[in-house]
Every structure is written in structure tokens, then in C-alpha cells.
Amino acid sequence: MRIRSWGILKNSMYILFSIFLLCNCYDSPKKDPSARGAANDTNNHIPKGEALGIKKGQPHVYIVSISEMTFHPKAIKVHKGDTIIWINHDLVAHCVTEVSNKPWTSSAIPSGRSWKMVVIQSSDYYCAIHPVMKGKIVAE
């Protein structure tokens, strides 16, 4: 009886150890440096965006793609000191302008061009050329 219990216990430990190994061998999805910003735009969830040149402790670079008259992602969460690059994939010029008091603006970003900014604070922004286009930066 004692020997049988030990056998069951030993088998259980093997199973648990195998599960542990499987969990650690599974590699979490890697961020694709060439990918555009995540397009998961909801009010409840603010995506982190796709970081470029990731090195621990260094500021990250995020991309916001402008296409189909929309910022993708519409809201992005970054750290202060990180850089955001807005890339205009539309046929028409856009801009990125802070909503309240307009302390910063990109001026016009022609089709196919980009503009970057180091984030120092959270901001709501919009395209002053097409005021229906709105975006948000949450700086942690």
C-alpha cells in the first residue's frame, strides 16, 4: 500500500514537472519591430503599441500609423521619454496637434512622410486638418 502510494506520488510529480517544463519552453509572442502600432482600440483597453529597438531601461520607440483617416492605434500607452513616430499612409496630408491649448503640433505631414515626438506628458490630440480624427497618448 505504501509502495503503491509512493508510485502514484512519483507519477504525479513527473506530470507536474512536465507541465512546468512545457510552460517554460513556450515562448511568448515576440514584438515584430516592423509591425505597425496595435489596432486594438477600445475605451477599456489601451494597447502598449509596438516598441522598436527594445533594450531594457532605454526609452522605446512606438509607431502610430495614419491610414483610412484614422490613427492606429487611437490610444497608446507609453512611458515619459519614449518616442512616438506617426507615419502617414493616406493620400492626403495630416497633422498631429495637441487638443487643449495646442502646446505642440507636427504641422502638416505629407502623404508618405512621418513625424516623431518624445513624449513628456499624457495628451489628447487630433488632426487639425481633419478635426474628426482624434487620438490619445497615455504617459505613465
Added chain:
Amino acid sequence: MKTITNIFSAVIMMIALLISSSSFGQTPKLTDPEIASVAVTANQIDINYAKIAKEKSKNADVLKFAATMASDHQSVIDQAVALVKKLGVTPKDNEVSKKLNADAETTKKMLRTKSGNTFNKAYIHNEVAYHKAVIETVQNLLIPQAQNAELKALLEKVLPILKAHLEHAEMVQKMFAK
């Protein structure tokens, strides 16, 4: 105000009829050179409306909207011209582009008779009506009938621009409704 609304409802109806069976007996069948011509004509018409707004309006929101229309529609024309050049296609005048031009002449005459806030309201009402009609035409006539993949892709890329213009026009229109 009611008269203006009626006029623009009539404009929408007239342009919408372009793609209905009652205007031409049946839905017009367009070739790619004809589709290119309609696309360039429709954009040029809105640039011309914007020029009138620039001459006649003093309202900052109207002037800003008109500047965006002039710049965006010129960008679309530039892309369309570059594409037809690449494809070796010459835009061909047709019943739809002729009707668009004829209706635009009537609208321009009407806009030129107005001034001040009456002009602003008339211009922005027309922009709402015109963009609704053009969206309808691009969506239900030009995109489905375009044969060349690049031409179809360009029209599909233009559609969100027109929709954003409509939303912008409606936003300015609301300011005048206050």
C-alpha cells in the same frame, strides 16, 4: 432655411438619380477611362466650390474646411492623374461626368448669389449633400465597375477621405444650426 434644405435635398436626389435606373434608363456602364474622368471631375467640382468659399466667406471654420477640401481633392486628382498616366489611359468624358458638371454650374450660380452667413450656410449644406452623393457614386457605381485593380484600389482609398469630409462638413453645419 427650409428652402435651402429643399434645394440641397433636390441636389442629392438629382445626383443619386445618376446611378438609378430612372435617369439613364438603366445604371450607367462605365469603362475605366470613364471612371477616371468621373473621379477627376467630382474632385475638381469640390475644389471649385472651395474657391468660391475662399472668395466669399469670412468665417474661420468655413475657410478652414474649404482649404482642406481644396488641398485634399487636389491630392486625389494628382494621384488619379499619376495612375492614368502609368496605365496609359486617357480619362474619357461621359454622361455621368457631364451631368456632374452641369449640376455643379447650377450650384455655383446659386452660391454666387449669396453672401455673409446665408452663403456660409448654403456652402456647407451643399458640401454635406455633395459628399453624400459622391460617396454613394464611388461606393455603388465606380468601385464595383472599375476593372483595373490599381484604379479600384485608388477609389477604395479615396472613400474614407470622402467620409471624413462628410463628417467634418456635418460638424461645421451643426455650428450654424445653433
